[in-house]
Amino acid sequence: xxxxxxxxxLAAIDRDAxxxxxxxxxxxxxxxxxxxxxxxxxxxxxxxxxxxxxxLADAEPFFAAKFVNGVPANRARGLPxxxxxxxxxxxxxxxxEAILHDRGELTELRTALAGVAAARLIAKPGSRILGVxxxxxxxxxxxxxxxxxxxxxxxxxxxxxxxxxxxxxxxETIGGAATSIEDLCARADIIVTxxxxxxxxxxxxxxxPGSRIVAVGADAPGKRELDPAILASATVIxxxxxxxxxxxxxGWAVRAGLIDPAAVRELGLLLGTPQDFGDGExxxxxxxxxxxxxxxxxxxxxxAIRERAA
Amino acid sequence: xxxxxxxxxLAAIDRDAxxxxxxxxxxxxxxxxxxxxxxxxxxxxxxxxxxxxxxLADAEPFFAAKFVNGVPANRARGLPxxxxxxxxxxxxxxxxEAILHDRGELTELRTALAGVAAARLIAKPGSRILGVxxxxxxxxxxxxxxxxxxxxxxxxxxxxxxxxxxxxxxxETIGGAATSIEDLCARADIIVTxxxxxxxxxxxxxxxPGSRIVAVGADAPGKRELDPAILASATVIxxxxxxxxxxxxxGWAVRAGLIDPAAVRELGLLLGTPQDFGDGExxxxxxxxxxxxxxxxxxxxxxAIRERAA
Numbered sequence: 001x002x003x004x005x006x007x008x009x010l011a012a013i014d015r016d017a018x019x020x021x022x023x024x025x026x027x028x029x030x031x032x033x034x035x036x037x038x039x040x041x042x043x044x045x046x047x048x049x050x051x052x053x054x055x056l057a058d059a060e061p062f063f064a065a066k067f068v069n070g071v072p073a074n075r076a077r078g079l080p081x082x083x084x085x086x087x088x089x090x091x092x093x094x095x096x097e098a099i100l101h102d103r104g105e106l107t108e109l110r111t112a113l114a115g116v117a118a119a120r121l122i123a124k125p126g127s128r129i130l131g132v133x134x135x136x137x138x139x140x141x142x143x144x145x146x147x148x149x150x151x152x153x154x155x156x157x158x159x160x161x162x163x164x165x166x167x168x169x170x171x172e173t174i175g176g177a178a179t180s181i182e183d184l185c186a187r188a189d190i191i192v193t194x195x196x197x198x199x200x201x202x203x204x205x206x207x208x209p210g211s212r213i214v215a216v217g218a219d220a221p222g223k224r225e226l227d228p229a230i231l232a233s234a235t236v237i238x239x240x241x242x243x244x245x246x247x248x249x250x251g252w253a254v255r256a257g258l259i260d261p262a263a264v265r266e267l268g269l270l271l272g273t274p275q276d277f278g279d280g281e282x283x284x285x286x287x288x289x290x291x292x293x294x295x296x297x298x299x300x301x302x303x304a305i306r307e308r309a310a
Numbered sequence: 311x312x313x314x315x316x317x318x319x320l321a322a323i324d325r326d327a328x329x330x331x332x333x334x335x336x337x338x339x340x341x342x343x344x345x346x347x348x349x350x351x352x353x354x355x356x357x358x359x360x361x362x363x364x365x366l367a368d369a370e371p372f373f374a375a376k377f378v379n380g381v382p383a384n385r386a387r388g389l390p391x392x393x394x395x396x397x398x399x400x401x402x403x404x405x406x407e408a409i410l411h412d413r414g415e416l417t418e419l420r421t422a423l424a425g426v427a428a429a430r431l432i433a434k435p436g437s438r439i440l441g442v443x444x445x446x447x448x449x450x451x452x453x454x455x456x457x458x459x460x461x462x463x464x465x466x467x468x469x470x471x472x473x474x475x476x477x478x479x480x481x482e483t484i485g486g487a488a489t490s491i492e493d494l495c496a497r498a499d500i501i502v503t504x505x506x507x508x509x510x511x512x513x514x515x516x517x518x519p520g521s522r523i524v525a526v527g528a529d530a531p532g533k534r535e536l537d538p539a540i541l542a543s544a545t546v547i548x549x550x551x552x553x554x555x556x557x558x559x560x561g562w563a564v565r566a567g568l569i570d571p572a573a574v575r576e577l578g579l580l581l582g583t584p585q586d587f588g589d590g591e592x593x594x595x596x597x598x599x600x601x602x603x604x605x606x607x608x609x610x611x612x613x614a615i616r617e618r619a620a
Contacts, residue, residue, distance in 0.1 A: 001393075001411060003313055040347035042366045042373060048404055052362055052375060056352045063352060065362060067375050067397055069404030083311075083406045087377055087395065094358055094379030096393045099409065101311060 002098045004305060009102050012304035015145070018297050019113050023271045025057070025296035026117070026239065030268025033058040034292045037065070047072045055291035062088045062097055062302075064295040068104040086298045098302055110297040111216060111289060112141035114239065115192055116149040118214045118285040121270060122237070122277065123150055123190045127212075131158040131188025133181055133202065133225065134195040134217065135166035142192045142216065143174050150190070160184040161195065182206045193217050193225040204229040210280045219289045221247040226284070228253035234282040236264045240290050248286040312408045314615060319412050322614035325455070328607050329423050333581045335367070335606030336427070336549065340578025343368040344602045347375070357382045365601035372398045372407055372612075374605040378414040396608045408612055420607040421526060421599060422451035424549065425502055426459040428524045428577065428595040431585060432547070433460055433500045437522075441468040441498025443491055443512065443535065444505040444527065445476035452502045452526065453484050460500070470494040471505065492516045503527050503535040514539040520590045529599045531557040536594070538563035544592040546574045550600050558596040 028034050040052030048071035056063035068084035075081060082104030088097050100106065130152045132143040139159070147157050157176030161167040164178065171178040185191065185206040194216045195201060204227040207213070213234075217225045231253040238244035245254050245261045253259045267285065277283055338344050350362030358381035366373035378394035385391060392414030398407050410416065440462045442453040449469070457467050467486030471477040474488065481488040495501065495516040504526045505511060514537040517523070523544075527535045541563040548554035555564050555571045563569045577595065587593055 003409075035352055037350035037352050037360070037362060038348045040350050040362060040364055040375070042345055042347050042364055044366070044373075044401065044404060050347070050364065050366075050373070050375065050399070050404070052347060052350060052364060054350055054352055054360065054362060056354070056360075063354075063360070065350070065360065065377055067406075069399050069406070071402075071404040074403055077403070079403055079405070083399065083404055085397065085406065085409070089360070089379050089393065091354065092381075093384055093387070093389055094354060094360070094381040094393050095389070096379070096395065096411075099313075099395070101406075 001096045004098055004100045006101060006103055006105060008305060009100055009105065009301055012301050012308065013109070014300070014304060015113060017304070018109070018300045019116050021296040021300040022110060022114055022293055023117050025292040026268035026271055028057050028268070029240065029290060029292045030266040036291050044069065044071060053291035053294055055295040056091060057292060057295060060295065060299065061091055062299070063091050064088055064291070064298045066107065066291070066294045068107050070104065086294060088298055088302055100298055100301060106297050106301065107294065108138060108141060110293040111138060112145045114287055114293055115142045115214050115216055116145050117271065118267065118287060119146045119190055119192065120149060121267070121275060122212045122214070122283045122285060124212065127189035128152060129156050129158060129188045131160065131184035131191045133160050133184065133191065133193040135159065135161035135163060135170045136194070136196070138216065139194040140170055140174060142194045143176065146192055158184045158188055162197070162201070185211070190214070195225055196223065197225050198222050199224070200227050201225045202230065203227055207282065209282055211282050213284045214287065215249045215284060216287050218247065218249050218286070224249060224252050228256045228258050230282070231284055232258035234284045235277065237267055237270060237283065237285045238264050239267050239287050241266055243288045243290060244286045248288045249284065250286045311406045314408055314410045316411060316413055316415060318615060319410055319415065319611055322611050322618065323419070324610070324614060325423060327614070328419070328610045329426050331606040331610040332420060332424055332603055333427050335602040336578035336581055338367050338578070339550065339600060339602045340576040346601050354379065354381060363601035363604055365605040366401060367602060367605060370605065370609065371401055372609070373401050374398055374601070374608045376417065376601070376604045378417050380414065396604060398608055398612055410608055410611060416607050416611065417604065418448060418451060420603040421448060422455045424597055424603055425452045425524050425526055426455050427581065428597060429456045429500055429502065430459060431577070431580060432522045432524070432587065432593045432595060434522065437499035438462065439466050439468060439498045441470065441494035441501045443470050443494065443501065443503040445469065445471035445473060445480045446504070448526065449504040450480055450484060452504045453486065456502055468494045468498055472507070472511070495521070500524070505535055506533065507535050508532050509534070510537050511535045512540065513537055517592065519592055521592050523594045524597065525559045525594060526597050528558050528596070534559060534562050538566050538568050540592070541594055542568035544594045545587065547577055547580060547593065547595045548574050549577050549597050551576055553598045553600060554596045558598040559594065560596045
């Protein structure tokens with residue numbers, strides 16, 4: 001059993017390889033080749049929590065279980081907000097091969113790079129302006145990763161959020177521009193939402209027909225960012241039908257009777273096939289996060305680390 | 311973050327301290343002071359699996375998440391059947407303090423020592439003969455730990471199981487005697503069942519009035535060892551009402567309409583108070599295993615390791 005600390009993990013990151021691994025993971029999941037463990041959760045109080053996810057995929061040499069603790073109050077203490085590990089075990093013998101002490105970083109990165117996979121699938125050719133709703137760490141990662149993946153200049157990245165001063169700060173950090181959420185919706189060719197909101201942030205009438213939206217924030221019951229009426233008039237793509245109907249943006253729209261779960265399409269069934277969305281077709285990808293992403297990124301990292309060592 | 315390997319864990323084991331910690335854990339659980347994560351599970355095929363449990367208790371400085379892989383086919387490969395870790399995190403900051411690479415040993419031990427706590431609670435004074443139904447590793451641990459705790463000589467331990475040759479082998483290992491399950495029930499003052507059976511092993515009419523039984527085997531849906539009619543005529547004590555009604559021996563009796571869940575008493579509410587069971591009162595303790603036991607044993611071990619280091 002090897003323990004791999006964060007510096008070695010970060011040194012082994014190859015974003016293109018991880019996006020490819022994530023896409024492969026989504027395809028395996030949607031093909032019914034992935035077993036997910038029931039999601040574990042502990043409430044640490046004060047907004048802090050512990051999340052546990054595990055996944056096993058057919059024909060993979062190992063499976064992954066991840067533990068991430070997040071404690072927002074650590075910011076005021078000058079301590080890291082997150083700590084965590086990903087455990088990789090041999091799928092045949094159950095022997096633990098490696099514990100990646102990633103401190104939650106691989107979860108942040110796989111979430112951002114799933115945004116890249118989704119954005120690549122739905123972005124219109126020639127998309128020039130990226131709008132990111134959100135001002136936290138995940139918003140920054142999405143802004144940088146999606147802009148780079150789509151060839152969008154940092155100066156053409158719009159940032160908006162619930163706190164204008166935080167939007168200005170993030171815009172400055174990445175070299176983009178801050179604006180309002182409404183203005184962002186009017187101008188962006190592709191929108192990524194990455195907040196922890198529990199209230200609707202994007203109104204139905206702000207969204208132009210033909211908009212492309214990747215909604216990343218609603219990863220737990222109670223969370224939401226989009227008016228469900230947006231989904232009612234859109235093509236809706238999800239990472240997991242089961243999970244998104246339960247607690248994604250999709251869940252809100254299904255519970256409101258606005259969309260039929262049978263009409264929702266799963267990302268893993270579309271990736272790898274060029275999509276022919278209409279110019280006026282609004283497309284929303286609802287990402288709630290599934291453990292096969294943790295398995296995919298951990299596999300990519302561990303494979304790279306072993307190749308370096310060989 | 312420290313990694314503690316098995317040799318240091320075993321060197322820090324103090325069985326009396328662990329039994330006390332387990333009893334304290336059961337009391338906290340039954341007092342509603344423990345948060346359990348939904349149990350995680352992956353089916354590795356061929357009888358192998360991955361189990362994930364996590365618990366957080368009020369006023370404890372850390373919480374525990376445990377991960378155990380078990381692959382029976384490893385026996386034929388000459389490899390350890392289990393591997394696993396227990397992760398201890400600071401309850402305030404979420405920082406991972408230690409990973410105990412116990413290879414599943416702490417789960418085996420906490421299960422055996424919960425049997426000790428239960429046996430101590432229900433054994434009649436002067437109990438002289440212990441009967442253990444089961445021939446595997448957990449049966450051996452229960453036989454040794456319960457015999458020692460009750461002051462029963464190893465020669466007075468009866469072993470029975472579904473495979474008589476395995477019962478003879480275990481009896482020889484511990485210095486006890488092999489017999490049939492029926493004979494064991496007729497002679498033992500206290501009975502521990504610790505098999506992986508999915509069929510009834512102990513018939514109703516084999517059990518004398520006043521028998522004391524600790525049932526450890528039925529720790530997952532589908533598992534069972536006792537005729538549910540035994541529970542119908544017994545005082546039933548459980549580690550967790552929720553869990554035992556779902557999948558313990560208790561669950562079978564409740565689903566058969568033989569007992570009322572409201573009449574079941576929880577171990578944590580009885581420990582520490584001398585019980586006045588009648589001489590002819592049959593008492594069954596149904597143990598399905600709860601994550602507070604993992605927290606309790608990990609805390610005891612980690613505390614001992616830190617004290618040694620200080």
